[in-house]
Amino acid sequence: MQWTLILFLGSSLAVTTLGWTYHYSKTTMNWTQARRWCQTDYTDMVVIQNQTENDYLVSKLPNRTRSPYYWIGITKNHMNENWTWIGNxxxxxxxxxxxxxEPNNNHSNEFCVEIYVNTGRNRGKWNDEKCALQKYAVCYKAQCNATSCGRGRCQEMIENITCLCEPGFKGDRCQTAMECPPLSQPDNGYLSCSGGNLTFNSTCRFKCYPGFLIIGPPDVTCTVTGVWSGPRPICTSYKQALLAVVGCGALSAFCCICFCWMKHRKRKKLAQVRQPEEATSPSTEAQG
Incomplete structure:
Protein backbone atom coordinates (compact mmCIF):
# COMPACT_ATOMS: atom_id res chain seq x y z
CA MET A 1 0.00 0.00 0.00
CA GLN A 2 1.27 3.46 -0.87
CA TRP A 3 0.82 6.34 1.54
CA THR A 4 0.52 9.94 0.40
CA LEU A 5 0.58 12.77 2.89
CA ILE A 6 -0.71 16.30 2.27
CA LEU A 7 1.22 18.84 4.35
CA PHE A 8 0.04 22.36 5.06
CA LEU A 9 3.09 24.57 5.32
CA GLY A 10 2.19 28.22 5.82
CA SER A 11 1.99 29.81 2.38
CA SER A 12 2.47 26.56 0.47
CA LEU A 13 1.06 23.10 0.10
CA ALA A 14 3.20 19.99 -0.32
CA VAL A 15 2.46 16.58 -1.75
CA THR A 16 4.84 14.04 -0.22
CA THR A 17 5.76 10.69 -1.74
CA LEU A 18 8.67 8.30 -1.49
CA GLY A 19 10.68 10.17 -4.15
CA TRP A 20 10.92 13.92 -4.54
CA THR A 21 8.15 16.17 -3.22
CA TYR A 22 6.15 18.71 -5.22
CA HIS A 23 5.25 22.06 -3.68
CA TYR A 24 3.08 24.90 -4.97
CA SER A 25 2.46 28.42 -3.76
CA LYS A 26 -0.84 29.91 -2.64
CA THR A 27 0.07 33.33 -4.03
CA THR A 28 1.02 34.39 -7.54
CA MET A 29 4.33 35.86 -8.67
CA ASN A 30 6.30 36.37 -11.88
CA TRP A 31 8.53 33.62 -13.23
CA THR A 32 11.77 34.98 -11.76
CA GLN A 33 10.18 35.47 -8.33
CA ALA A 34 8.65 32.01 -8.53
CA ARG A 35 12.00 30.38 -9.16
CA ARG A 36 13.65 32.36 -6.35
CA TRP A 37 10.86 31.27 -4.00
CA CYS A 38 11.42 27.64 -4.98
CA GLN A 39 15.18 27.85 -4.51
CA THR A 40 14.81 29.53 -1.13
CA ASP A 41 12.34 27.10 0.41
CA TYR A 42 12.88 23.92 -1.63
CA THR A 43 15.32 22.71 -4.31
CA ASP A 44 14.18 24.52 -7.47
CA MET A 45 11.28 25.15 -9.81
CA VAL A 46 9.81 21.90 -11.08
CA VAL A 47 11.65 20.11 -13.90
CA ILE A 48 9.72 17.57 -16.00
CA GLN A 49 11.70 14.77 -17.65
CA ASN A 50 9.00 12.83 -19.50
CA GLN A 51 5.27 12.62 -20.13
CA THR A 52 4.69 10.30 -17.19
CA GLU A 53 6.10 12.88 -14.80
CA ASN A 54 4.05 15.60 -16.50
CA ASP A 55 0.81 13.65 -15.98
CA TYR A 56 1.73 12.75 -12.41
CA LEU A 57 2.42 16.38 -11.52
CA VAL A 58 -0.92 17.49 -12.95
CA SER A 59 -2.71 14.82 -10.92
CA LYS A 60 -1.23 16.28 -7.71
CA LEU A 61 -2.05 19.95 -8.37
CA PRO A 62 -5.45 21.55 -7.62
CA ASN A 63 -7.61 22.30 -10.66
CA ARG A 64 -8.10 25.92 -11.63
CA THR A 65 -11.01 27.05 -13.78
CA ARG A 66 -9.05 29.86 -15.44
CA SER A 67 -5.73 31.68 -15.50
CA PRO A 68 -3.47 32.14 -13.63
CA TYR A 69 -2.12 28.59 -13.75
CA TYR A 70 1.35 27.31 -12.73
CA TRP A 71 4.86 28.25 -13.81
CA ILE A 72 7.16 25.35 -14.72
CA GLY A 73 10.94 25.38 -15.10
CA ILE A 74 11.36 25.50 -18.86
CA THR A 75 12.42 28.72 -20.56
CA LYS A 76 14.56 30.41 -23.21
CA ASN A 77 16.20 33.80 -23.70
CA HIS A 78 15.65 34.45 -27.41
CA MET A 79 13.12 33.57 -30.09
CA ASN A 80 15.46 31.28 -32.03
CA GLU A 81 16.68 29.30 -29.02
CA ASN A 82 15.44 25.89 -27.97
CA TRP A 83 13.27 25.56 -24.90
CA THR A 84 15.55 24.42 -22.08
CA TRP A 85 14.83 23.03 -18.62
CA ILE A 86 16.58 24.72 -15.72
CA GLY A 87 19.03 22.71 -13.66
CA ASN A 88 19.74 19.83 -16.04
CA GLU A 102 1.10 26.79 -28.84
CA PRO A 103 3.79 27.96 -28.50
CA ASN A 104 2.65 31.02 -30.44
CA ASN A 105 4.91 33.73 -28.96
CA ASN A 106 2.17 36.28 -29.57
CA HIS A 107 4.15 39.27 -28.37
CA SER A 108 7.65 38.07 -29.40
CA ASN A 109 8.70 37.88 -25.76
CA GLU A 110 6.85 34.87 -24.39
CA PHE A 111 9.89 33.04 -23.07
CA CYS A 112 8.40 31.32 -19.99
CA VAL A 113 5.89 28.46 -19.75
CA GLU A 114 2.80 27.72 -17.67
CA ILE A 115 1.07 24.36 -17.35
CA TYR A 116 -2.72 24.17 -17.57
CA VAL A 117 -4.37 22.32 -14.71
CA ASN A 118 -8.08 22.31 -15.46
CA THR A 119 -10.82 19.95 -16.62
CA GLY A 120 -10.74 20.97 -20.28
CA ARG A 121 -9.01 19.42 -23.29
CA ASN A 122 -5.84 21.36 -22.53
CA ARG A 123 -5.38 19.79 -19.10
CA GLY A 124 -1.67 19.12 -18.57
CA LYS A 125 -0.69 21.07 -21.70
CA TRP A 126 1.79 23.94 -21.86
CA ASN A 127 1.45 27.54 -22.94
CA ASP A 128 4.23 30.05 -23.55
CA GLU A 129 3.74 33.30 -21.65
CA LYS A 130 5.47 36.56 -20.81
CA CYS A 131 7.71 35.97 -17.81
CA ALA A 132 6.47 39.09 -16.04
CA LEU A 133 2.92 37.76 -15.63
CA GLN A 134 1.67 36.61 -12.23
CA LYS A 135 1.14 32.86 -11.78
CA TYR A 136 1.53 30.20 -9.10
CA ALA A 137 4.90 28.58 -8.51
CA VAL A 138 5.44 24.82 -8.66
CA CYS A 139 8.63 23.55 -7.01
CA TYR A 140 10.24 20.26 -6.13
CA LYS A 141 12.34 19.22 -3.19
CA ALA A 142 14.89 16.50 -3.76
CA GLN A 143 14.84 13.57 -1.35
CA CYS A 144 18.29 12.34 -2.38
CA ASN A 145 21.12 13.43 -0.13
CA ALA A 146 24.68 12.46 0.67
CA THR A 147 23.56 9.54 2.84
CA SER A 148 20.76 8.16 0.63
CA CYS A 149 23.02 5.68 -1.15
CA GLY A 150 26.04 4.48 0.80
CA ARG A 151 28.30 3.66 -2.15
CA GLY A 152 26.23 4.76 -5.12
CA ARG A 153 24.47 7.59 -6.92
CA CYS A 154 20.93 8.48 -5.91
CA GLN A 155 18.42 8.76 -8.75
CA GLU A 156 14.92 10.08 -8.10
CA MET A 157 11.89 8.95 -10.02
CA ILE A 158 8.17 9.17 -9.44
CA GLU A 159 7.38 7.72 -6.00
CA ASN A 160 10.75 6.03 -5.97
CA ILE A 161 14.40 6.49 -5.13
CA THR A 162 16.87 4.25 -6.93
CA CYS A 163 20.51 3.81 -5.96
CA LEU A 164 22.92 3.19 -8.83
CA CYS A 165 25.71 1.33 -7.07
CA GLU A 166 29.41 1.76 -7.60
CA PRO A 167 31.22 -1.33 -8.95
CA GLY A 168 31.74 -3.81 -6.15
CA PHE A 169 28.65 -2.83 -4.11
CA LYS A 170 25.04 -4.01 -4.00
CA GLY A 171 21.80 -3.62 -2.03
CA ASP A 172 18.84 -1.25 -2.31
CA ARG A 173 21.00 1.50 -0.79
CA CYS A 174 24.38 0.22 -2.07
CA GLN A 175 25.24 -0.54 1.51
CA THR A 176 26.74 -4.01 0.99
CA ALA A 177 30.10 -4.81 -0.57
CA MET A 178 30.28 -7.75 -2.97
CA GLU A 179 31.58 -10.89 -1.29
CA CYS A 180 33.89 -13.56 -2.65
CA PRO A 181 33.55 -17.22 -1.63
CA PRO A 182 35.73 -18.48 1.24
CA LEU A 183 39.21 -19.62 0.25
CA SER A 184 40.56 -23.03 1.22
CA GLN A 185 43.72 -23.20 3.28
CA PRO A 186 46.61 -24.31 1.06
CA ASP A 187 48.34 -27.60 1.66
CA ASN A 188 51.50 -27.05 3.69
CA GLY A 189 50.61 -23.41 4.31
CA TYR A 190 48.04 -20.89 5.48
CA LEU A 191 46.44 -17.63 4.37
CA SER A 192 45.52 -14.31 5.96
CA CYS A 193 42.99 -11.75 4.66
CA SER A 194 43.04 -7.99 5.13
CA GLY A 195 40.52 -6.91 7.72
CA GLY A 196 39.52 -10.51 8.25
CA ASN A 197 36.79 -10.25 5.57
CA LEU A 198 36.21 -11.53 2.04
CA THR A 199 34.53 -8.46 0.52
CA PHE A 200 35.28 -6.41 -2.58
CA ASN A 201 38.82 -5.07 -2.83
CA SER A 202 40.04 -7.10 0.15
CA THR A 203 43.27 -9.05 -0.34
CA CYS A 204 44.29 -12.46 0.93
CA ARG A 205 47.93 -13.57 1.11
CA PHE A 206 49.06 -17.20 0.92
CA LYS A 207 52.08 -18.21 3.01
CA CYS A 208 53.95 -21.51 3.32
CA TYR A 209 55.20 -23.33 6.41
CA PRO A 210 58.96 -23.47 7.00
CA GLY A 211 60.61 -25.89 4.59
CA PHE A 212 58.15 -25.17 1.80
CA LEU A 213 58.37 -22.82 -1.16
CA ILE A 214 55.42 -20.89 -2.60
CA ILE A 215 54.86 -21.33 -6.33
CA GLY A 216 52.82 -18.55 -7.97
CA PRO A 217 51.75 -15.04 -6.92
CA PRO A 218 51.06 -15.01 -3.17
CA ASP A 219 48.22 -12.44 -3.23
CA VAL A 220 44.66 -12.66 -4.58
CA THR A 221 42.06 -9.86 -4.54
CA CYS A 222 38.25 -9.96 -4.38
CA THR A 223 37.04 -8.35 -7.64
CA VAL A 224 33.88 -6.36 -8.42
CA THR A 225 32.14 -9.52 -9.67
CA GLY A 226 32.69 -11.45 -6.43
CA VAL A 227 35.41 -13.67 -7.91
CA TRP A 228 38.98 -13.96 -6.66
CA SER A 229 41.65 -12.70 -9.02
CA GLY A 230 44.34 -14.95 -10.46
CA PRO A 231 45.24 -18.62 -9.85
CA ARG A 232 45.86 -19.97 -6.35
CA PRO A 233 49.51 -20.52 -5.44
CA ILE A 234 50.72 -23.82 -4.02
CA CYS A 235 53.27 -24.71 -1.35
CA THR A 236 55.83 -27.31 -2.32
CA SER A 237 58.86 -28.70 -0.51
CA TYR A 238 62.28 -27.41 -1.46
CA LYS A 239 63.22 -30.94 -2.60
CA GLN A 240 60.27 -31.09 -4.99
CA ALA A 241 61.04 -27.57 -6.19
CA LEU A 242 64.68 -28.51 -6.79
CA LEU A 243 63.68 -31.64 -8.69
CA ALA A 244 61.31 -29.55 -10.76
CA VAL A 245 64.08 -27.06 -11.53
CA VAL A 246 66.51 -29.88 -12.40
CA GLY A 247 63.84 -31.49 -14.55
CA CYS A 248 63.17 -28.23 -16.35
CA GLY A 249 66.93 -27.75 -16.78
CA ALA A 250 67.36 -31.24 -18.21
CA LEU A 251 64.45 -30.71 -20.57
CA SER A 252 65.91 -27.40 -21.69
CA ALA A 253 69.32 -28.99 -22.25
CA PHE A 254 67.77 -31.83 -24.24
CA CYS A 255 65.84 -29.37 -26.40
CA CYS A 256 69.02 -27.34 -26.94
CA ILE A 257 70.97 -30.46 -27.99
CA CYS A 258 68.23 -31.47 -30.41
CA PHE A 259 68.15 -28.01 -31.91
CA CYS A 260 71.94 -27.88 -32.34
CA TRP A 261 72.03 -31.38 -33.87
CA MET A 262 69.31 -30.49 -36.38
CA LYS A 263 71.11 -27.28 -37.26
CA HIS A 264 74.42 -29.16 -37.73
CA ARG A 265 72.73 -31.78 -39.89
CA LYS A 266 71.19 -29.09 -42.08
CA ARG A 267 74.58 -27.41 -42.61
CA LYS A 268 76.20 -30.77 -43.47
CA LYS A 269 73.51 -31.49 -46.04
CA LEU A 270 74.01 -28.09 -47.67
CA ALA A 271 77.76 -28.70 -47.83
CA GLN A 272 77.22 -32.04 -49.61
CA VAL A 273 75.08 -30.31 -52.23
CA ARG A 274 77.71 -27.66 -52.92
CA GLN A 275 80.66 -30.10 -53.43
CA PRO A 276 79.48 -31.47 -56.86
CA GLU A 277 78.90 -27.94 -58.06
CA GLU A 278 82.42 -26.89 -57.13
CA ALA A 279 83.86 -30.02 -58.83
CA THR A 280 82.26 -29.21 -62.18
CA SER A 281 83.06 -25.53 -62.08
CA PRO A 282 86.73 -25.71 -63.51
CA SER A 283 85.79 -27.86 -66.50
CA THR A 284 83.06 -25.44 -67.38
CA GLU A 285 85.58 -22.62 -67.34
CA ALA A 286 87.95 -24.64 -69.57
CA GLN A 287 85.28 -25.23 -72.16
CA GLY A 288 84.61 -21.49 -72.17
Whole structure:
Protein backbone atom coordinates (compact mmCIF):
# COMPACT_ATOMS: atom_id res chain seq x y z
CA MET A 1 0.00 0.00 0.00
CA GLN A 2 1.27 3.46 -0.87
CA TRP A 3 0.82 6.34 1.54
CA THR A 4 0.52 9.94 0.40
CA LEU A 5 0.58 12.77 2.89
CA ILE A 6 -0.71 16.30 2.27
CA LEU A 7 1.22 18.84 4.35
CA PHE A 8 0.04 22.36 5.06
CA LEU A 9 3.09 24.57 5.32
CA GLY A 10 2.19 28.22 5.82
CA SER A 11 1.99 29.81 2.38
CA SER A 12 2.47 26.56 0.47
CA LEU A 13 1.06 23.10 0.10
CA ALA A 14 3.20 19.99 -0.32
CA VAL A 15 2.46 16.58 -1.75
CA THR A 16 4.84 14.04 -0.22
CA THR A 17 5.76 10.69 -1.74
CA LEU A 18 8.67 8.30 -1.49
CA GLY A 19 10.68 10.17 -4.15
CA TRP A 20 10.92 13.92 -4.54
CA THR A 21 8.15 16.17 -3.22
CA TYR A 22 6.15 18.71 -5.22
CA HIS A 23 5.25 22.06 -3.68
CA TYR A 24 3.08 24.90 -4.97
CA SER A 25 2.46 28.42 -3.76
CA LYS A 26 -0.84 29.91 -2.64
CA THR A 27 0.07 33.33 -4.03
CA THR A 28 1.02 34.39 -7.54
CA MET A 29 4.33 35.86 -8.67
CA ASN A 30 6.30 36.37 -11.88
CA TRP A 31 8.53 33.62 -13.23
CA THR A 32 11.77 34.98 -11.76
CA GLN A 33 10.18 35.47 -8.33
CA ALA A 34 8.65 32.01 -8.53
CA ARG A 35 12.00 30.38 -9.16
CA ARG A 36 13.65 32.36 -6.35
CA TRP A 37 10.86 31.27 -4.00
CA CYS A 38 11.42 27.64 -4.98
CA GLN A 39 15.18 27.85 -4.51
CA THR A 40 14.81 29.53 -1.13
CA ASP A 41 12.34 27.10 0.41
CA TYR A 42 12.88 23.92 -1.63
CA THR A 43 15.32 22.71 -4.31
CA ASP A 44 14.18 24.52 -7.47
CA MET A 45 11.28 25.15 -9.81
CA VAL A 46 9.81 21.90 -11.08
CA VAL A 47 11.65 20.11 -13.90
CA ILE A 48 9.72 17.57 -16.00
CA GLN A 49 11.70 14.77 -17.65
CA ASN A 50 9.00 12.83 -19.50
CA GLN A 51 5.27 12.62 -20.13
CA THR A 52 4.69 10.30 -17.19
CA GLU A 53 6.10 12.88 -14.80
CA ASN A 54 4.05 15.60 -16.50
CA ASP A 55 0.81 13.65 -15.98
CA TYR A 56 1.73 12.75 -12.41
CA LEU A 57 2.42 16.38 -11.52
CA VAL A 58 -0.92 17.49 -12.95
CA SER A 59 -2.71 14.82 -10.92
CA LYS A 60 -1.23 16.28 -7.71
CA LEU A 61 -2.05 19.95 -8.37
CA PRO A 62 -5.45 21.55 -7.62
CA ASN A 63 -7.61 22.30 -10.66
CA ARG A 64 -8.10 25.92 -11.63
CA THR A 65 -11.01 27.05 -13.78
CA ARG A 66 -9.05 29.86 -15.44
CA SER A 67 -5.73 31.68 -15.50
CA PRO A 68 -3.47 32.14 -13.63
CA TYR A 69 -2.12 28.59 -13.75
CA TYR A 70 1.35 27.31 -12.73
CA TRP A 71 4.86 28.25 -13.81
CA ILE A 72 7.16 25.35 -14.72
CA GLY A 73 10.94 25.38 -15.10
CA ILE A 74 11.36 25.50 -18.86
CA THR A 75 12.42 28.72 -20.56
CA LYS A 76 14.56 30.41 -23.21
CA ASN A 77 16.20 33.80 -23.70
CA HIS A 78 15.65 34.45 -27.41
CA MET A 79 13.12 33.57 -30.09
CA ASN A 80 15.46 31.28 -32.03
CA GLU A 81 16.68 29.30 -29.02
CA ASN A 82 15.44 25.89 -27.97
CA TRP A 83 13.27 25.56 -24.90
CA THR A 84 15.55 24.42 -22.08
CA TRP A 85 14.83 23.03 -18.62
CA ILE A 86 16.58 24.72 -15.72
CA GLY A 87 19.03 22.71 -13.66
CA ASN A 88 19.74 19.83 -16.04
CA UNK A 89 19.68 21.84 -19.32
CA UNK A 90 17.47 19.18 -20.90
CA UNK A 91 15.56 20.14 -24.04
CA UNK A 92 12.86 17.48 -23.62
CA UNK A 93 9.49 18.45 -25.06
CA UNK A 94 6.86 15.75 -25.59
CA UNK A 95 5.05 15.29 -28.88
CA UNK A 96 1.81 16.53 -27.29
CA UNK A 97 3.18 18.78 -24.55
CA UNK A 98 1.96 22.05 -26.02
CA UNK A 99 -1.66 23.16 -26.04
CA UNK A 100 -3.39 23.73 -29.38
CA UNK A 101 -1.69 26.50 -31.39
CA GLU A 102 1.10 26.79 -28.84
CA PRO A 103 3.79 27.96 -28.50
CA ASN A 104 2.65 31.02 -30.44
CA ASN A 105 4.91 33.73 -28.96
CA ASN A 106 2.17 36.28 -29.57
CA HIS A 107 4.15 39.27 -28.37
CA SER A 108 7.65 38.07 -29.40
CA ASN A 109 8.70 37.88 -25.76
CA GLU A 110 6.85 34.87 -24.39
CA PHE A 111 9.89 33.04 -23.07
CA CYS A 112 8.40 31.32 -19.99
CA VAL A 113 5.89 28.46 -19.75
CA GLU A 114 2.80 27.72 -17.67
CA ILE A 115 1.07 24.36 -17.35
CA TYR A 116 -2.72 24.17 -17.57
CA VAL A 117 -4.37 22.32 -14.71
CA ASN A 118 -8.08 22.31 -15.46
CA THR A 119 -10.82 19.95 -16.62
CA GLY A 120 -10.74 20.97 -20.28
CA ARG A 121 -9.01 19.42 -23.29
CA ASN A 122 -5.84 21.36 -22.53
CA ARG A 123 -5.38 19.79 -19.10
CA GLY A 124 -1.67 19.12 -18.57
CA LYS A 125 -0.69 21.07 -21.70
CA TRP A 126 1.79 23.94 -21.86
CA ASN A 127 1.45 27.54 -22.94
CA ASP A 128 4.23 30.05 -23.55
CA GLU A 129 3.74 33.30 -21.65
CA LYS A 130 5.47 36.56 -20.81
CA CYS A 131 7.71 35.97 -17.81
CA ALA A 132 6.47 39.09 -16.04
CA LEU A 133 2.92 37.76 -15.63
CA GLN A 134 1.67 36.61 -12.23
CA LYS A 135 1.14 32.86 -11.78
CA TYR A 136 1.53 30.20 -9.10
CA ALA A 137 4.90 28.58 -8.51
CA VAL A 138 5.44 24.82 -8.66
CA CYS A 139 8.63 23.55 -7.01
CA TYR A 140 10.24 20.26 -6.13
CA LYS A 141 12.34 19.22 -3.19
CA ALA A 142 14.89 16.50 -3.76
CA GLN A 143 14.84 13.57 -1.35
CA CYS A 144 18.29 12.34 -2.38
CA ASN A 145 21.12 13.43 -0.13
CA ALA A 146 24.68 12.46 0.67
CA THR A 147 23.56 9.54 2.84
CA SER A 148 20.76 8.16 0.63
CA CYS A 149 23.02 5.68 -1.15
CA GLY A 150 26.04 4.48 0.80
CA ARG A 151 28.30 3.66 -2.15
CA GLY A 152 26.23 4.76 -5.12
CA ARG A 153 24.47 7.59 -6.92
CA CYS A 154 20.93 8.48 -5.91
CA GLN A 155 18.42 8.76 -8.75
CA GLU A 156 14.92 10.08 -8.10
CA MET A 157 11.89 8.95 -10.02
CA ILE A 158 8.17 9.17 -9.44
CA GLU A 159 7.38 7.72 -6.00
CA ASN A 160 10.75 6.03 -5.97
CA ILE A 161 14.40 6.49 -5.13
CA THR A 162 16.87 4.25 -6.93
CA CYS A 163 20.51 3.81 -5.96
CA LEU A 164 22.92 3.19 -8.83
CA CYS A 165 25.71 1.33 -7.07
CA GLU A 166 29.41 1.76 -7.60
CA PRO A 167 31.22 -1.33 -8.95
CA GLY A 168 31.74 -3.81 -6.15
CA PHE A 169 28.65 -2.83 -4.11
CA LYS A 170 25.04 -4.01 -4.00
CA GLY A 171 21.80 -3.62 -2.03
CA ASP A 172 18.84 -1.25 -2.31
CA ARG A 173 21.00 1.50 -0.79
CA CYS A 174 24.38 0.22 -2.07
CA GLN A 175 25.24 -0.54 1.51
CA THR A 176 26.74 -4.01 0.99
CA ALA A 177 30.10 -4.81 -0.57
CA MET A 178 30.28 -7.75 -2.97
CA GLU A 179 31.58 -10.89 -1.29
CA CYS A 180 33.89 -13.56 -2.65
CA PRO A 181 33.55 -17.22 -1.63
CA PRO A 182 35.73 -18.48 1.24
CA LEU A 183 39.21 -19.62 0.25
CA SER A 184 40.56 -23.03 1.22
CA GLN A 185 43.72 -23.20 3.28
CA PRO A 186 46.61 -24.31 1.06
CA ASP A 187 48.34 -27.60 1.66
CA ASN A 188 51.50 -27.05 3.69
CA GLY A 189 50.61 -23.41 4.31
CA TYR A 190 48.04 -20.89 5.48
CA LEU A 191 46.44 -17.63 4.37
CA SER A 192 45.52 -14.31 5.96
CA CYS A 193 42.99 -11.75 4.66
CA SER A 194 43.04 -7.99 5.13
CA GLY A 195 40.52 -6.91 7.72
CA GLY A 196 39.52 -10.51 8.25
CA ASN A 197 36.79 -10.25 5.57
CA LEU A 198 36.21 -11.53 2.04
CA THR A 199 34.53 -8.46 0.52
CA PHE A 200 35.28 -6.41 -2.58
CA ASN A 201 38.82 -5.07 -2.83
CA SER A 202 40.04 -7.10 0.15
CA THR A 203 43.27 -9.05 -0.34
CA CYS A 204 44.29 -12.46 0.93
CA ARG A 205 47.93 -13.57 1.11
CA PHE A 206 49.06 -17.20 0.92
CA LYS A 207 52.08 -18.21 3.01
CA CYS A 208 53.95 -21.51 3.32
CA TYR A 209 55.20 -23.33 6.41
CA PRO A 210 58.96 -23.47 7.00
CA GLY A 211 60.61 -25.89 4.59
CA PHE A 212 58.15 -25.17 1.80
CA LEU A 213 58.37 -22.82 -1.16
CA ILE A 214 55.42 -20.89 -2.60
CA ILE A 215 54.86 -21.33 -6.33
CA GLY A 216 52.82 -18.55 -7.97
CA PRO A 217 51.75 -15.04 -6.92
CA PRO A 218 51.06 -15.01 -3.17
CA ASP A 219 48.22 -12.44 -3.23
CA VAL A 220 44.66 -12.66 -4.58
CA THR A 221 42.06 -9.86 -4.54
CA CYS A 222 38.25 -9.96 -4.38
CA THR A 223 37.04 -8.35 -7.64
CA VAL A 224 33.88 -6.36 -8.42
CA THR A 225 32.14 -9.52 -9.67
CA GLY A 226 32.69 -11.45 -6.43
CA VAL A 227 35.41 -13.67 -7.91
CA TRP A 228 38.98 -13.96 -6.66
CA SER A 229 41.65 -12.70 -9.02
CA GLY A 230 44.34 -14.95 -10.46
CA PRO A 231 45.24 -18.62 -9.85
CA ARG A 232 45.86 -19.97 -6.35
CA PRO A 233 49.51 -20.52 -5.44
CA ILE A 234 50.72 -23.82 -4.02
CA CYS A 235 53.27 -24.71 -1.35
CA THR A 236 55.83 -27.31 -2.32
CA SER A 237 58.86 -28.70 -0.51
CA TYR A 238 62.28 -27.41 -1.46
CA LYS A 239 63.22 -30.94 -2.60
CA GLN A 240 60.27 -31.09 -4.99
CA ALA A 241 61.04 -27.57 -6.19
CA LEU A 242 64.68 -28.51 -6.79
CA LEU A 243 63.68 -31.64 -8.69
CA ALA A 244 61.31 -29.55 -10.76
CA VAL A 245 64.08 -27.06 -11.53
CA VAL A 246 66.51 -29.88 -12.40
CA GLY A 247 63.84 -31.49 -14.55
CA CYS A 248 63.17 -28.23 -16.35
CA GLY A 249 66.93 -27.75 -16.78
CA ALA A 250 67.36 -31.24 -18.21
CA LEU A 251 64.45 -30.71 -20.57
CA SER A 252 65.91 -27.40 -21.69
CA ALA A 253 69.32 -28.99 -22.25
CA PHE A 254 67.77 -31.83 -24.24
CA CYS A 255 65.84 -29.37 -26.40
CA CYS A 256 69.02 -27.34 -26.94
CA ILE A 257 70.97 -30.46 -27.99
CA CYS A 258 68.23 -31.47 -30.41
CA PHE A 259 68.15 -28.01 -31.91
CA CYS A 260 71.94 -27.88 -32.34
CA TRP A 261 72.03 -31.38 -33.87
CA MET A 262 69.31 -30.49 -36.38
CA LYS A 263 71.11 -27.28 -37.26
CA HIS A 264 74.42 -29.16 -37.73
CA ARG A 265 72.73 -31.78 -39.89
CA LYS A 266 71.19 -29.09 -42.08
CA ARG A 267 74.58 -27.41 -42.61
CA LYS A 268 76.20 -30.77 -43.47
CA LYS A 269 73.51 -31.49 -46.04
CA LEU A 270 74.01 -28.09 -47.67
CA ALA A 271 77.76 -28.70 -47.83
CA GLN A 272 77.22 -32.04 -49.61
CA VAL A 273 75.08 -30.31 -52.23
CA ARG A 274 77.71 -27.66 -52.92
CA GLN A 275 80.66 -30.10 -53.43
CA PRO A 276 79.48 -31.47 -56.86
CA GLU A 277 78.90 -27.94 -58.06
CA GLU A 278 82.42 -26.89 -57.13
CA ALA A 279 83.86 -30.02 -58.83
CA THR A 280 82.26 -29.21 -62.18
CA SER A 281 83.06 -25.53 -62.08
CA PRO A 282 86.73 -25.71 -63.51
CA SER A 283 85.79 -27.86 -66.50
CA THR A 284 83.06 -25.44 -67.38
CA GLU A 285 85.58 -22.62 -67.34
CA ALA A 286 87.95 -24.64 -69.57
CA GLN A 287 85.28 -25.23 -72.16
CA GLY A 288 84.61 -21.49 -72.17
Missing amino acids: NSTWVGEQSWAVN
